[in-house]
Amino acid sequence: MSAQLAATDPHEVADAAGHDHGDHGHHAVVENNFMGLPNIKLAMWAFLGSECMFFGSLIGTYFFYHGKALAGPLPQDVFSIGITSISTFLLLMSSLTMALAVDAMKQRNPATARNFLVITALLGATFVGFQVYEFSHFVHLGLKLSTSLFGSTFYVMTGFHGGHVTVGVIWLSMLALLIHKGKLNPAKLPINVEVAGLYWHFVDIVWIVIFTFVYLLEFIQ
Amino acid sequence: MSAAHHDHADAGGLPHSHKKAYIRLGVLLTVVTAIELGLPFLKAYPDIWMPFEPVWAPLLVALSVFKFGAVVGEFMHLRGDRRIFQFLFLSPLAIAVIIFLLLGALTVSLFLPFGEGIAVTAIDVKAGYVRPTKSSGAEPPLAEDKFKAAFADAKAKNFEAGKAAYDKVCKACHGDKGEGKAALGFNLTDDCYKYGGTFKDLYVTVADGRAGNKMPAQAGALKSEEIRQVVYYIRSLKGTNVPGGQPCVGDKVAD
Numbered sequence: 299m300s301a302q303l304a305a306t307d308p309h310e311v312a313d314a315a316g317h318d319h320g321d322h323g324h325h326a327v328v329e330n331n332f333m334g335l336p337n338i339k340l341a342m343w344a345f346l347g348s349e350c351m352f353f354g355s356l357i358g359t360y361f362f363y364h365g366k367a368l369a370g371p372l373p374q375d376v377f378s379i380g381i382t383s384i385s386t387f388l389l390l391m392s393s394l395t396m397a398l399a400v401d402a403m404k405q406r407n408p409a410t411a412r413n414f415l416v417i418t419a420l421l422g423a424t425f426v427g428f429q430v431y432e433f434s435h436f437v438h439l440g441l442k443l444s445t446s447l448f449g450s451t452f453y454v455m456t457g458f459h460g461g462h463v464t465v466g467v468i469w470l471s472m473l474a475l476l477i478h479k480g481k482l483n484p485a486k487l488p489i490n491v492e493v494a495g496l497y498w499h500f501v502d503i504v505w506i507v508i509f510t511f512v513y514l515l516e517f518i519q
Numbered sequence: 520m521s522a523a524h525h526d527h528a529d530a531g532g533l534p535h536s537h538k539k540a541y542i543r544l545g546v547l548l549t550v551v552t553a554i555e556l557g558l559p560f561l562k563a564y565p566d567i568w569m570p571f572e573p574v575w576a577p578l579l580v581a582l583s584v585f586k587f588g589a590v591v592g593e594f595m596h597l598r599g600d601r602r603i604f605q606f607l608f609l610s611p612l613a614i615a616v617i618i619f620l621l622l623g624a625l626t627v628s629l630f631l632p633f634g635e636g637i638a639v640t641a642i643d644v645k646a647g648y649v650r651p652t653k654s655s656g657a658e659p660p661l662a663e664d665k666f667k668a669a670f671a672d673a674k675a676k677n678f679e680a681g682k683a684a685y686d687k688v689c690k691a692c693h694g695d696k697g698e699g700k701a702a703l704g705f706n707l708t709d710d711c712y713k714y715g716g717t718f719k720d721l722y723v724t725v726a727d728g729r730a731g732n733k734m735p736a737q738a739g740a741l742k743s744e745e746i747r748q749v750v751y752y753i754r755s756l757k758g759t760n761v762p763g764g765q766p767c768v769g770d771k772v773a774d
Contacts, residue, residue: 354615
């Protein structure tokens, strides 16, 4: 298929390619590449792929050094299952509200999408709040970045994750604000919200892994 | 692929809403998470826990893989999306998993003797610091022995430092051996605590003080490293039941 075709008749191209996303209507305005796919989405998936390796290494490193701390409190001394479960639940729910925002936008319903984005951002911000509390509590118990291998690997891993959540909160808030003010090209809105959603869900799955492998496995050993 | 998906877009060109499916999935993921969270609590029931002991960890991993797949496949819509997206995400994910497993394999093979040492150390630390044994004085020949020696060294240093801090600050009220003194300080050698006996509980007791500072807060007087060491030291006193100690105040703790 040719690029011109993709630009002039997105419906046909998309269907011919078996594209089942249903978000056909706006392809003419979104910058598509020669495959008829939105570049921004392609870029996001490529980025998330690289993020897999990034977090994979951080989590792997945590395990590599697990149980080799020479000083300071150990994971079982500081972890609290209560706090972690609350923040896990918050992030899980935020993934649901994010999916609902994307869905609402595909239904061309920006007001609903905006509301779900706001809820998602609030849940994310609360998650970050819990992490700040958790970190300060751990420091109070004598676990600092430089205390031990546990301290270093734990803070670097969860800190990078928290940083990603923070970036996501800012992104989603900006998006909600811009939708609210009507500053974004309506034709591009669905893809913008969808791509933000991809990032947000990714941050959630990283936490799914950290929660299970770092926290829960610690408790059942 | 296409036939099944043509009904995806209705006459107005809008895709069908997935709202219900998303909410259903959200509920399912919540249930799975609740099960995961329940597992650590199940441990309190050895009758159920012990017979299936080898199952729990793999079960946790399986549940987490399920959640991972559900979010990526449904919420992120990767299942049934274009091949190129699947390729872009899944191939680096495979690399990440390989890195993870390799690191795991390295930990097991390179450090097996070391790893065993660690396991013992972890138990020692949980039980409180073990008194250092006299070393033979010979230079440890292997890397892992050096690690072990470093552990023993760190433990001994912690123990000595903890004891020193105890003798300086706590002895006056809690006695030479932690047996306690009437009206001054509780017995620290029994297995009974008013404020809890975990590392966290003891740390908070010592750092922040208790009973309106009758047990004085040490956060200002001792560095956090010293508090930690003294906590490890008093954990090692637990269960030594020095004769003539003060009576139990509070609850007996199992661990």
